[in-house]
Amino acid sequence: MFTPTLLRDRPRPLQVILGGVVPFAVGAVAGVLLGVAAGAYWAIGVLAAVGGVLAGFEHPNGWGGADRGLVGGALYGIGLLIAHEVAGTDATVSLGSFPPLLPVVTAIIGMLLGALGGSLGRAARDRAEAKRARGVPSS
Numbered sequence: 001m002f003t004p005t006l007l008r009d010r011p012r013p014l015q016v017i018l019g020g021v022v023p024f025a026v027g028a029v030a031g032v033l034l035g036v037a038a039g040a041y042w043a044i045g046v047l048a049a050v051g052g053v054l055a056g057f058e059h060p061n062g063w064g065g066a067d068r069g070l071v072g073g074a075l076y077g078i079g080l081l082i083a084h085e086v087a088g089t090d091a092t093v094s095l096g097s098f099p100p101l102l103p104v105v106t107a108i109i110g111m112l113l114g115a116l117g118g119s120l121g122r123a124a125r126d127r128a129e130a131k132r133a134r135g136v137p138s139s
Helices: 012-034 038-056 062-087 099-134
Strands: none
Touching: 012 038, 012 062, 038 062, 038 099, 062 099
C-alpha cells in the first residue's frame, strides 16, 4: 500500500508551500474563474475538495487532517475573495449575502474534508500494519 510522507516529516519550506501557498493559489484561481464561468468555478471547487481529502492523508489521524483542512480552507476562501475582487468581474455564482463570511464556510468544509482524509489514511495505515504483523505481504 502506498503511504504518503507525513507533512511533519517534510522540510519546513515544503510544508509552507503545501499547507499555505497551494490552497491560497487554488482559491485565487477559483476567484478568477468565478467571474468567467460557473462550471469552471465548480470544477476547481471539486478539485480543491479532492485535494483537501488527499492532504488529510499526510497526517497521522483525522485531528491533524482537520487542523490542516481548517487552515487550508480558510486560505482557499481568502484567496478566492481577493482574486475575485482584483479581477473585478461579476460573479457567475452567488457568494451569499455577506461574501466576507465565505472563508469561514470554506474553512469548515476544509476541516471536514481534511478530517475525512486523515481518518481514511489512519485506517489504511492500521490495516497495512496489521497485515505486516500477521506476515501477509502488502499489495
